[in-house]
Amino acid sequence: MSTFKSGFSLRKVTESRLFFPFVALALILLFDLIAVPGFFRISTRDGNLYGNLIDIVRNASTVSLLAIGMTLVIATGGVDLSVGAVMAIAASVAALLMNPYVLATELPPNIQEMMNDPYFTYQPLWVVILAALAVSIICGLWNGILVAYGRIQPMVATLILMTAGRGIAQLITNGVRIQIFYEPYAFIGQGWIILPFSLYLVAIVFAVAWLLTRKTAIGMFIESVGTNARSSFFSGIGEKKIKLLAYTFCGLTAGIAGLVASSNIKTSDAFNLGQTKELDAILAVVIGGTLMSGGRFSLLASIVGAWVIQAITTSMYAVGVPAFALQAIKAVVVIFVILLYSEQVKNFVQKVTAQKKEA
Amino acid sequence: MDARGNVMSKNEYVVTMKGIDKAFPGVQALSDVDFFLKRGEIHALVGENGAGKSTLIKVLTGVEKQDAGEVKLNGKTTNVRSPLHAQELGISTVYQEINLCPNLTVAENILIGREPKRLGGAINWKAMNAQAEEILQRLDVDIDVTKTLGTYPVAIQQMAAIARALEISSAKVLILDEPTSSLDAHETAQLFQVMRKLKSDGVAIIFITHFIDQVYEISDRITVLRNGNLVGTFETASIAHLELIAKMIGRSLTELDEMSQIKLESRRHIKGEAVLQADDLGLTDAIAPFDLELHSGEVVGIAGLLGSGRTDVAHLLFGVQKPDSGSLKVDGKKVQDFSPLASIARGVGLCPEDRKEAGIIDDLTVRENIILALQANRGWFKFLSKQKQYDIADRYIELLNIATPSADQPVGNLSGGNQQKVILARWLATDPQILILDEPTRGIDVGAKAEIQKLVLSLAEDGKACVFISSELEEVLRTSHRITVLREREKVAEFSGEVDEQRIMETMAGSES
Numbered sequence: 001m002s003t004f005k006s007g008f009s010l011r012k013v014t015e016s017r018l019f020f021p022f023v024a025l026a027l028i029l030l031f032d033l034i035a036v037p038g039f040f041r042i043s044t045r046d047g048n049l050y051g052n053l054i055d056i057v058r059n060a061s062t063v064s065l066l067a068i069g070m071t072l073v074i075a076t077g078g079v080d081l082s083v084g085a086v087m088a089i090a091a092s093v094a095a096l097l098m099n100p101y102v103l104a105t106e107l108p109p110n111i112q113e114m115m116n117d118p119y120f121t122y123q124p125l126w127v128v129i130l131a132a133l134a135v136s137i138i139c140g141l142w143n144g145i146l147v148a149y150g151r152i153q154p155m156v157a158t159l160i161l162m163t164a165g166r167g168i169a170q171l172i173t174n175g176v177r178i179q180i181f182y183e184p185y186a187f188i189g190q191g192w193i194i195l196p197f198s199l200y201l202v203a204i205v206f207a208v209a210w211l212l213t214r215k216t217a218i219g220m221f222i223e224s225v226g227t228n229a230r231s232s233f234f235s236g237i238g239e240k241k242i243k244l245l246a247y248t249f250c251g252l253t254a255g256i257a258g259l260v261a262s263s264n265i266k267t268s269d270a271f272n273l274g275q276t277k278e279l280d281a282i283l284a285v286v287i288g289g290t291l292m293s294g295g296r297f298s299l300l301a302s303i304v305g306a307w308v309i310q311a312i313t314t315s316m317y318a319v320g321v322p323a324f325a326l327q328a329i330k331a332v333v334v335i336f337v338i339l340l341y342s343e344q345v346k347n348f349v350q351k352v353t354a355q356k357k358e359a
Numbered sequence: 360m361d362a363r364g365n366v367m368s369k370n371e372y373v374v375t376m377k378g379i380d381k382a383f384p385g386v387q388a389l390s391d392v393d394f395f396l397k398r399g400e401i402h403a404l405v406g407e408n409g410a411g412k413s414t415l416i417k418v419l420t421g422v423e424k425q426d427a428g429e430v431k432l433n434g435k436t437t438n439v440r441s442p443l444h445a446q447e448l449g450i451s452t453v454y455q456e457i458n459l460c461p462n463l464t465v466a467e468n469i470l471i472g473r474e475p476k477r478l479g480g481a482i483n484w485k486a487m488n489a490q491a492e493e494i495l496q497r498l499d500v501d502i503d504v505t506k507t508l509g510t511y512p513v514a515i516q517q518m519a520a521i522a523r524a525l526e527i528s529s530a531k532v533l534i535l536d537e538p539t540s541s542l543d544a545h546e547t548a549q550l551f552q553v554m555r556k557l558k559s560d561g562v563a564i565i566f567i568t569h570f571i572d573q574v575y576e577i578s579d580r581i582t583v584l585r586n587g588n589l590v591g592t593f594e595t596a597s598i599a600h601l602e603l604i605a606k607m608i609g610r611s612l613t614e615l616d617e618m619s620q621i622k623l624e625s626r627r628h629i630k631g632e633a634v635l636q637a638d639d640l641g642l643t644d645a646i647a648p649f650d651l652e653l654h655s656g657e658v659v660g661i662a663g664l665l666g667s668g669r670t671d672v673a674h675l676l677f678g679v680q681k682p683d684s685g686s687l688k689v690d691g692k693k694v695q696d697f698s699p700l701a702s703i704a705r706g707v708g709l710c711p712e713d714r715k716e717a718g719i720i721d722d723l724t725v726r727e728n729i730i731l732a733l734q735a736n737r738g739w740f741k742f743l744s745k746q747k748q749y750d751i752a753d754r755y756i757e758l759l760n761i762a763t764p765s766a767d768q769p770v771g772n773l774s775g776g777n778q779q780k781v782i783l784a785r786w787l788a789t790d791p792q793i794l795i796l797d798e799p800t801r802g803i804d805v806g807a808k809a810e811i812q813k814l815v816l817s818l819a820e821d822g823k824a825c826v827f828i829s830s831e832l833e834e835v836l837r838t839s840h841r842i843t844v845l846r847e848r849e850k851v852a853e854f855s856g857e858v859d860e861q862r863i864m865e866t867m868a869g870s871e872s
Contacts, residue, residue, distance in 0.1 A: 215742065216739050216740050216742045217734045217735075217737070217738070217739050217740070217741075217742045217743075218739050220723070220727055220731075220734065221734075221735075221739070223722070223723060224720050224723060224727075224731060227720045227721065227722045227723060228716075228719070228720045228721070230716055230717045231716070231717050231718055231719060231720045232720065232731075233679075233699060233717075234679065234699055234709065234711050234717045234718070235699065235720075235731045235732045235735055235785065236698075236699045236700035236702075236703040236732050236735035236736060237700075237731070237735045238700060238735075295722045296722055
């Protein structure tokens, strides 16, 4: 132990926001390394990469997208419970615009032909996507207005859309589950360009969020408002606008997540799509080390948090845990991961690394 | 007069605190403080904010552990481990903010956690209500205890809180922390009746307040603290109004120091035209309409006791609150938009009174804290480059002598004085034309205090206009060219900076004739 020379930099590493999420991820992968032979194998097919690791990041993309928006909201000291419902709304809008005949009383004569054509869509793809995202931005604005200008507690304010949202999604499609046949749309969630297409989406949204928060003053203002709203007000920071922005952006990321999820299952399922995903997103942010009370945040750490959650699920399946037992086992692992974050454990780790420094 | 040296029979004292020391990071909250509480007396504990009143109470009630000194209860050295332990020992506290549940009934509030039970564990509501009524009757309060607490006026809620305190510990010592701050005159009288009743039952009461008149009305003895030091304990009957205030705000008459020289010098820089002009500016329940004029190069001091409306003046000038009467002109232009952001754009800055609550943002670094207001004025997108941020931060760290390992240190890790300097730096970075300083030296050590006072004068020399608010009269006198005196949320007088302290104190106390 005392031969450890790099004590100082080690201490710096342990103090970093990314340290614990990565440790958690590493522990889970270490478990896979021991328990699942061939877990890390990556194969190529048609030039595309496949494997468990790819599966983890691909399946985590919905929660990653949600976590990016959720991070900003939680950093302001709030929370957005409605993201799952907003996903469903976005999916319903998209599905309806591609295939509105589900609701029509009189069908065009060539309907069968249309349904069999994988390149048929009622509206062009860009209209579909823009409309779905516009609706999710409106959802985010609604939340933001309630929280920032209505001064309603974030949990209560977003609970409104959480419950009402699924109803709205069902109203949009008249309670029908709309099947999606349009192939280009399916590419969003299922396509591959060497890596899964949804990963590129995550990367783009992450980059936009990062630029928006770290290359402008917005990130600092969010952290400032989340740490101490009153002091921020006294310093001239428009707390309301910052909150409105965070919730609106969160609505947008939820909309994108909704497109990915509905494209994955090729259905707009107003009732099940994104169900309990808000909780996964919150968990990802928490694993990422952002405090629920707000303040400092790290977008990358939240995405690692999303990977941790998905890695647990994928690993459990890999070792053959049956689906019905998954939730319980996941809970146990999550408890363990969260324990890593307790002040006690943190202090212990930092004490250990500090001792190494002296050695 | 000073009870410190008095030797009395030990049994007379319920509480004896001797040589209490308590330090918080960056602040000596109490140093060598003695406090003696007699059985059946009402003992007022007075002092300005930051004097150490609450710390002393926290030590007595086991919330904080003293660094040095001993606490004796009934002559026995006792280690009060926790507030719960304090209650078991017969020390109960009723806090300023009533911490009861307004949606429960009065009886539930009084007896919660110790409800009379029937066989099998169900609550015996009848017995409970009867018991609550009986307790309240001991205080001569006759109300329906089955109504929810929230339906009663604050005074009654206060009584219920006291009743609960008495019930919990059959208290021998009752601590009332600013109990009258939200009561009107009639309610206060009601409370005092209860206090007298308890006193006659042998309960010793510690009464914390900043209303001097009330101290004289109800208390037997007074202990004065200032800056964590004991000024003395006095028989109420033997100390005059004015003398007490002098003790509270500190009037160690010092020789003319270099500061007065600087002040005299800087006088020449004052320009004729007003940069800030308030006409009949006021806000109901906060501050009565007042006039105030501020010239560049001038420091205007605001003197007044706690609760006199000092902070409200600062808030109105900075736009934290909107006035409901009068007008404010900055640079000759009438102010329409009252908000901190608009004020910053106008070149007005405010170092707020409560540093922790409204000043620092403790998780953010020193650098971020310093550039915050400047950046807020620039908006979301004109983000200062990292290099620029470090330049600004480093400049002020050096200029103001801020003791920090680096500009990247979270400001919460700094001592109080250095945090205050960081906030000053935040405002200086915006290059304000008018700077309002509300208690800029509170809770910081003497050295840093002098530095800040000097800084204010040098700012004035640079042509900035400052409003200097402080509970320490000495400090106001030392820095201000003109002094405005507030009393009971009203501007009562304005003096030139050469006025003597006696005059100001008389005005503050309202005893001038």
